[in-house]
Amino acid sequence: MIDQDKTQRPETDPHAEAQADRVQPPQDDAREAAGETRQPDASAEEDSPSDGTVEPKKQEVDDQAQAQTESQPESQQEQPEKPAESPEQLETYKNQILRLSADLENMRRRHQQEIAKAHSYGLEKCFRELIPVLDSLAMALSSTDEQQQSDNPMYEGVALTSQMLENALEKFGLARVDPAEKDAFDPELHEAMTTTPTADMPVNRVVQVIQCGYRLNDRLLRPARVIVSKKEQ
Numbered sequence: 095m096i097d098q099d100k101t102q103r104p105e106t107d108p109h110a111e112a113q114a115d116r117v118q119p120p121q122d123d124a125r126e127a128a129g130e131t132r133q134p135d136a137s138a139e140e141d142s143p144s145d146g147t148v149e150p151k152k153q154e155v156d157d158q159a160q161a162q163t164e165s166q167p168e169s170q171q172e173q174p175e176k177p178a179e180s181p182e183q184l185e186t187y188k189n190q191i192l193r194l195s196a197d198l199e200n201m202r203r204r205h206q207q208e209i210a211k212a213h214s215y216g217l218e219k220c221f222r223e224l225i226p227v228l229d230s231l232a233m234a235l236s237s238t239d240e241q242q243q244s245d246n247p248m249y250e251g252v253a254l255t256s257q258m259l260e261n262a263l264e265k266f267g268l269a270r271v272d273p274a275e276k277d278a279f280d281p282e283l284h285e286a287m288t289t290t291p292t293a294d295m296p297v298n299r300v301v302q303v304i305q306c307g308y309r310l311n312d313r314l315l316r317p318a319r320v321i322v323s324k325k326e327q
């Protein structure tokens with residue numbers, strides 16, 4: 095009996111059993127390998143949306159499109175017609191338009207006048223500074239005797255300089271106010287320094303010019319200073 099049982103048992107190779115033990119991984123290593131492979135599956139399931147849901151961006155676009163379609167008919171609704179204006183109201187509107195147009199025309203004219211004045215009187219300050227120079231040259235010429243005037247190069251040079259300066263200023267609109275003797279006294283252009291009784295001259299006449307005046311175009315820069323005649327007592 096003992097011999098029969100020995101014959102029925104298969105013979106095992108010790109080398110094959112050692113090789114099988116090497117091929118099979120330990121139980122702990124197999125579990126760690128299984129855990130590493132499951133982690134990416136769980137993250138993929140969290141990132142991917144569940145069935146039947148819509149992404150937030152697409153849902154916002156759909157909501158905006160739906161709101162536009164709902165508000166479009168309301169904006170296209172016909173507005174009620176306004177009641178007709180009364181004749182009195184129309185007349186009021188007409189008067190307002192005429193008043194505004196008149197104000198604009200007056201403003202345009204004032205603007206043009208200001209521009210013209212700026213062009214005409216832009217050099218007023220410069221002329222006011224040059225007038226004393228003309229007065230000095232005139233005094234230098236008047237203080238020279240008649241004997242010294244002839245064949246005197248100094249006198250001739252001063253006279254020529256004064257004449258050239260006056261001609262240059264006249265080109266820019268400067269004019270001399272120099273009334274003649276017995277001319278009527280004009281308070282807008284003349285300044286009476288004193289009065290003197292005269293027998294051969296009517297009243298309010300220019301007897302003598304003390305200092306000539308100047309004007310720029312139509313604006314008086316300095317009046318002529320004169321002596322005026324009066325009635326004898």
